Amino acid sequence: xxRRIACRIKxxxxxxxxxxIHVGGHGGNPQIDLALAVNGEGQYYIPGTSLAGAFSSWIxxxxxxxxxxxxxxxxxxDGHASFIIVEDALIQGVNTEIRDGVGINRELATASVKxxxxxxxxxxxxxxxLNMTLDIPLKSEEEATDYKNTFSSLIKSLxxxxxxxxxxxTRGLGKVKLSNLNVRQVNLNERDGILKALRDxxxxxxxxxxxxxxxxxxxxKCKLTFEIYWQPQSxxxxxxxxxxxxxxxxxxxxxxxxxxxxVLPGSSIKGALRFQAERIIRTVCPSIxxxxxxxxxxxxxxxxxxxxxxxxxxxxxxxxxxxxxFIDDCYANxxxxxxxxxxxxxxxxxxxxxxxxxNANLQNIQQAFHVAVDRWTGGAADGMLYSNLDxxxxxxxPISLILDITHLTKDNFSPISLxxxxxxxxxxxxxxxxxxxNRGMGSIRVNKITINGDNLPDKLTKFTHVTLLxxxxxxxxxxxxxxxxxxWTTWINKNKVVNS
Numbered sequence: 001x002x003r004r005i006a007c008r009i010k011x012x013x014x015x016x017x018x019x020x021i022h023v024g025g026h027g028g029n030p031q032i033d034l035a036l037a038v039n040g041e042g043q044y045y046i047p048g049t050s051l052a053g054a055f056s057s058w059i060x061x062x063x064x065x066x067x068x069x070x071x072x073x074x075x076x077x078d079g080h081a082s083f084i085i086v087e088d089a090l091i092q093g094v095n096t097e098i099r100d101g102v103g104i105n106r107e108l109a110t111a112s113v114k115x116x117x118x119x120x121x122x123x124x125x126x127x128x129x130l131n132m133t134l135d136i137p138l139k140s141e142e143e144a145t146d147y148k149n150t151f152s153s154l155i156k157s158l159x160x161x162x163x164x165x166x167x168x169x170t171r172g173l174g175k176v177k178l179s180n181l182n183v184r185q186v187n188l189n190e191r192d193g194i195l196k197a198l199r200d201x202x203x204x205x206x207x208x209x210x211x212x213x214x215x216x217x218x219x220x221k222c223k224l225t226f227e228i229y230w231q232p233q234s235x236x237x238x239x240x241x242x243x244x245x246x247x248x249x250x251x252x253x254x255x256x257x258x259x260x261x262x263v264l265p266g267s268s269i270k271g272a273l274r275f276q277a278e279r280i281i282r283t284v285c286p287s288i289x290x291x292x293x294x295x296x297x298x299x300x301x302x303x304x305x306x307x308x309x310x311x312x313x314x315x316x317x318x319x320x321x322x323x324x325x326f327i328d329d330c331y332a333n334x335x336x337x338x339x340x341x342x343x344x345x346x347x348x349x350x351x352x353x354x355x356x357x358x359n360a361n362l363q364n365i366q367q368a369f370h371v372a373v374d375r376w377t378g379g380a381a382d383g384m385l386y387s388n389l390d391x392x393x394x395x396x397x398p399i400s401l402i403l404d405i406t407h408l409t410k411d412n413f414s415p416i417s418l419x420x421x422x423x424x425x426x427x428x429x430x431x432x433x434x435x436x437x438n439r440g441m442g443s444i445r446v447n448k449i450t451i452n453g454d455n456l457p458d459k460l461t462k463f464t465h466v467t468l469l470x471x472x473x474x475x476x477x478x479x480x481x482x483x484x485x486x487x488w489t490t491w492i493n494k495n496k497v498v499n500s
Contacts, residue, residue: 003080003135003137004137004138005135005136005137005138005188006136006137006138006139006144006187006188006189007135007136007144007185007186007187007188007189008133008134008135008136008185008186008188008197008202009133009134009136009148009151009183009184009185009205009209010131010132010133010134010183010184010185010202011130011131011132011133011134011151011155011181011182011183011184012129012130012131012180012181012182012184013129013130013158013178013179013180013181013182014127014128014129014130014178014179014180015089015127015128015129015130015158015165015176015177015178015179016125016126016127016128016176016177016178016179017122017123017124017125017126017127017128017175017176018124018161018175018176018177019124019172019173019174019175019266019328019329020097020099020121020122020123020124020172020173020254020329021046021121021122021126021128021165021166021173021174021176022034022036022119022120022121022122022166022167022168022173022174023036023037023046023047023050023122023165023166023167024036024037024166024167025037025038025047031118032098032118032119032120033117033118033119034117034118034119034120034167035120036096036120036121036122037050039088039090043090043091043092044090044091044094044096044122045088045089045090045091046088046089046091046128046165046166047088048085048086048087048088048089049086050165050166051086051089051130051165052069052082052084052086054163054164054165054166055084055086055154055163056069058154058157058162058163059150059153059154059157067083067143067146067147068082068083068084068134068147068150068151069082069083069084070082070083083134083135083136083137083147084132084133084134084135084151085132085133085135086131086132087131087132089128089129089130089131090129091122091126091127091128094122094123094126095123095255096120096121096122096123097120097121097123097254097255098118098119098120098121098241099118099119099120099121099241099252099265099267100116100117100118100119100239100240100241100252101116101117101118101119101267102116102117118241119167119168121173123254123255124254124255124256124329125255125256125257128165128176130158130178134147134148134151136148138189145213148209148212148213149213151213152209152210152212152213153213155178155181155183155210156210158176158177158178159177159178159179159181160177161175161176161177161178162221163176164176164326168266168267169322169326170266170270170308170309170322170323170325170326170327171265171266171267171270171327172265172266172267172269172270172327172328172329173266173329175328181206181210182204182206183204183205183206183209183210184202184203184204184205185202185203185205185209186201186202186203221404221406221454221455222404222405222406222454222455222456222457223402223403223404223405223406223453223454223455224402224403224405224416224451224452224453224456224460224463225400225401225402225403225451225452225453225454226399226400226401226402226403226423226449226450226451227398227399227400227449227450227451228398228399228400228401228423228426228446228448228449228471229398229446229447229448229449229450230396230398230399230444230445230446230447231395231396231444231445231447232391232394232396232442232443232444232445233429233443233444233445234440234441234442234443235368235390235391235392235436235440235441235442236264236391236394236433236434236441236442236443236444237251237252237262237388237389237390237391237434237435237441238251238252238263238264238265238268238434238435239251239252239435240252240253242345244344244345244346244347244353245345245346245347245348246347246348246349246350246352246353246367246387247347247353247367247387247388247389248386248387248388249386249387249388249389249435250344250345250388250389251388251389251391252265253336253341254329254331256331256335259335259336259337259338260335260336260337260338260341261331261332261333261334261335261336262331262332262334262391262394263329263330263331263332264329264330264331264396264399264433264434265329266326266327266328266329266330268433268434269327269330269399269433270308270325270327272431272432272433273308273325273327273422273426273431274304274307274308276422276425276426276430276431277301277303277304277307277308277418277419277421277422278301278304280418280421280422281301281302281303281304281418282301284492285492285495285496287496288301288302288495302495303414303415303418303491304418305323306323306324306407306408306415307323307324307325307403307415307418307419308323308325309321309322309323310323322407323407324403324404324405324407324408324415325401325402325403325404325419326401326402326403326404327399327400327401327402328399328400328401328402330396330397330398330399330400331396331397332391332394332395332396332397333394333395333396333397334361334362334394334395336360336362337360340356340359340360341360343356343359343360344356344357344360344362350367353367354367364391364392364393364394365389365390365391365392365394366389366390366392367387367388367389367390368387368388368389368390369385369386369387370385370386370387370388371384371385371386372384372386388435388436401419403415403416403419405456405457405460413459413460413484413487414487414488414490414491416460416484416487417484417485417487417488417491418488420473420484421488423449423471423473424473426444426446426471427446427449427470427471427472427473429443429444429445432444446470446471447469447470447471448467448468448469448470448471449467449468449471450466450467450468451463451465451466451467451468452464452465452466459483460480462476462477462479462480463480
């Protein structure tokens, strides 16, 4: 039996990528481990299922989520199909990028052997067409209003840039923001409305719809946003996948609109912070660590898993999955034209390289030479000379961290204490970033940290609009510090007893 629909609402707009995006699929480049999804014509696209999954997950706590998105009970015939239809989004006119990834040996904190992989990404700034339809079933006025509130909540969250798409969402990818919004509506409970729908003659109601219907309280995310203003104290870079000709190791660059710039991927920053968090937990509660003979397995630790998430396992249906800490890519304030970067990559000798760097306004960058050591003689190994570009005196944008407190265990703020300890060590210079951190590279200095909170619980309201000069956490409110310190101490004592 057909469903009786009272009203149909169509939403159109453009999702603009605020960070690179990876939505995987089959049929892409076979030389790339994690390829992008392509349709039957070989065009990059984001399936409607991926969009709908991200959207429904965002509003899953809303009391109308099941009713709007549909559900099915496994043991009976109860349930219904979704009232929201999300179309596939075709991506046009983009040049994809390749990002390297590597597995980490959890015992040695070094790159694991034979654990390198490639990930294709859509660049920041790419445009994703959004087309959604909401059917309002013929129910009571109150239920119809609830459906529209849920839909309005989703649209506003997209406008605020709060929803991420695809893979690696906590590692800098998937951030989008809705623009060019267009909301149209037609009444299907009368003959004229049905005729208008058949002619695609919908009434534009964008402004009225967003002003009339509100964000549900369940969907108002409780979060802390950290902006870390910093500068490098030594050469700092992340290695690119390919090598140059005159220079062996090139820094990773990524697209921003029509130019390129150097980038620290969110995955690199997250890996550095996670390792320090693991070190802290293993120090204060050494008995909590479960030994594993498989170096590829992540060390599962409480608080660390809540903050950074756990890798999915085929034989474990209870894994915690995605973490509560989202770390964006960090970009340099150095625009480089694509042609200038191609000249740097194609330079055949030191003079050509120097000219290409100067033409790209990269006078502060120089070629640095290194040599591998012969472990037997202690001298330079034959044929092992290599070089990289030292990024000197480069200005970077702030590092952005977002902690989704609603994702934490209820009323357990111990992960916040652990994150602050990691930030303390970051400020103190104990957490270098990027490539070659054991060889004098990657050291940083923090100039300032700003903290802002949204919809915070009473115990955390002192986090709202905080500025920490030189990143000093001792400048936080004394009562807040006392509370978080007590929370941390209580957690340590509890876990020492449990695991003793």
